[in-house]
Amino acid sequence: MKRTFLSVVLLLMFALCFTACSSGTPSDTSSLSSSKQESAAESETGTSSVSEEPEEESSEPAEESNILIAYFSHSGNTKAAAEQIAALTGGTLAEIERVEEYGDLEAEAEAEILNGDRPEITVDTDNISDYDIVFVGYPIWWDEAPAMISTFLANNDFAGKTIVPFCTSASDDIENSLHIFNELCPNATIAEGIRANNEAKIEPWLQGLGIIE
Ligand SMILES: Cc1cc2nc3c(=O)[nH]c(=O)nc-3n(C[C@H](O)[C@H](O)[C@H](O)COP(=O)(O)O)c2cc1C
Structure with missing residues (x-):
């Protein structure tokens, strides 16, 4: 009888212990905190396997592949400016x-x-539409853009694109040459x-336009 009672008590204790150990609360908490730690580590190291691909895509500024720097230069001044713009923007x-x-030439x-x-x-590029x-x-030239620029604007479809004019000159500003852009690229x-x-x-200037930071 005493033996049976002891067996029942032991059985009850075992059952109680099993229920407590297999309860979800402690293990859930530890897995939450470990997943938080993982997230923190991921955000520090950027090593999340789930978000690896989108991070790679978004870390590449869209502007880098979106910018073309087309220029005509007779004696090299505008070419130098174009090269500086390319270096600053990563454009092509x-x-x-x-x-x-x-x-x-003059006449x-x-x-x-x-x-x-x-x-x-x-034009030294494969596809302006890209x-x-x-x-x-x-x-x-004569307070205007050279006629080749009109050819370039008229030959291509700039609808929906942003055109950014720049020039070099002996003294004249760019203003009087700009009318061709609205005339030839109304969209x-x-x-x-x-x-x-x-x-x-x-x-x-590039920072003011919001093209670079
Ligand atoms: C045919 C010709 C016309 C020019 N007309 C002007 C002008 O009207 N106003 C001005 O400020 N500079 C004028 N210039 C000077 C150029 O705009 C200047 O030297 C420019 O920086 C040259 O650029 P590039 O080296 O890229 O060809 C003219 C130059 C040439 C060759």
Whole structure:
């Protein structure tokens, strides 16, 4: 009888202990806190296997692959400005060239601007449609953009894109040359342009446009 009572008590104690040990509360808490620790570690190290792919995608600024810097440069000044813009933005350079070389540069360049000519050009890029932001650089000629720039604007579809004009010049500002952008690209956004002779002004200008931080 005494033995049976002891057996029953032992059985009850065992049953109680088993219930307490297998209760979800303690193990749930530890797994929550460990998952919190994992999350904290992941956010510090960026090693989450679940979020690895999206993080890789978002860590690459969209602008890097979205920016084209197209320019025409006769004697190198605008090219230097274009290269500085490319270095600051990570954009891709594309040189615009006139297919036919000028004979009498001054006379021919002025005449084709006044006539609204569109001289044939080559552009050193595969596909302008891949880019959302297109810088367009040129020297000021006769207070205007060279006629090759009109060819470039007229030959491509800039609808929905942002065009960012820049120029270099001996003295004239960019303002009088800008009318062609609205005339030839009515469905593009034309950002505030700059006369980019002073290289110290280029970075603040890009920051002001929100293209770089
Ligand atoms: C045909 C021609 C016309 C020019 N007309 C002007 C002008 O009207 N106003 C001005 O400030 N500079 C004028 N310039 C000077 C250029 O705009 C300046 O030297 C520019 O920085 C040259 O850029 P590039 O080296 O990229 O060709 C002219 C230059 C040339 C060759």
